[in-house]
Amino acid sequence: MGELRLVELSASTIVAVNNLSLKPGQEQFLAPISYAVAGTVANPATAWQRVVLDDDQVVGFVSANFDVDAPQDYFRSVLWRINVDADDQGRGVGRFAVAKLLEEARDRGMEHVDVIYEAGEGGPQAFFERVGFTPVGETEYGEVIAEIRL
Numbered sequence: 001m002g003e004l005r006l007v008e009l010s011a012s013t014i015v016a017v018n019n020l021s022l023k024p025g026q027e028q029f030l031a032p033i034s035y036a037v038a039g040t041v042a043n044p045a046t047a048w049q050r051v052v053l054d055d056d057q058v059v060g061f062v063s064a065n066f067d068v069d070a071p072q073d074y075f076r077s078v079l080w081r082i083n084v085d086a087d088d089q090g091r092g093v094g095r096f097a098v099a100k101l102l103e104e105a106r107d108r109g110m111e112h113v114d115v116i117y118e119a120g121e122g123g124p125q126a127f128f129e130r131v132g133f134t135p136v137g138e139t140e141y142g143e144v145i146a147e148i149r150l
């Protein structure tokens with residue numbers, strides 16, 4: 001692996017981001033119901049979206065929402081989506097993206113970063129716990145709310 005970099009989502013990366021692949025069985029974990037519901041009212045001005053490059057190759061995508069006015073505390077500083085290309089999973093790309101997100105949240109004066117995910121075989125739970133998220137609750141749809149205090 002070369003040097004990992006984080007860049008803004010742009011016309012030159014968006015096609016590759018949309019084509020990031022998943023391993024079989026991972027599709028069902030991509031978008032918990034809570035995100036779909038909240039997404040209908042998400043303000044583009046509060047969204048933070050970044051692409052992970054390995055040298056010049058797109059290997060991952062991470063997005064978050066920073067909105068101190070969000071009704072639920074866990075949506076005020078929240079990892080919205082993280083996706084590492086199937087061929088590049090297990091090499092530290094996801095950990096790198098989360099570290100950068102935490103940096104961003106700190107810079108914005110946030111006190112926590114949350115994530116919402118569905119527990120289950122083949123899902124991202126082990127990854128989120130490994131990079132420091134601790135389960136703190138459940139959404140009304142039964143998804144796990146996990147948090148890193150900054």
Ligand SMILES: CC(C)(COP(=O)(O)OP(=O)(O)OC[C@H]1O[C@@H](n2cnc3c(N)ncnc32)[C@H](O)[C@@H]1OP(=O)(O)O)[C@@H](O)C(=O)NCCC(=O)NCCS
Nearest residue numbers: 029081082083084089090091092093094095124126127130
């Ligand atoms: C979840 C995901 C982003 C992880 O990215 P990744 O680049 O493979 O993760 P990393 O290589 O940075 O792993 C970081 C740590 O988590 C651990 N980890 C990652 N996936 C794991 C798994 N499925 N089971 C157990 N541990 C796991 C790694 O072993 C590593 O531990 P270490 O640093 O202590 O050695 C990636 O698997 C993915 O894109 N999944 C599909 C999309 C998805 O479910 N996204 C989350 C919902 S939005």
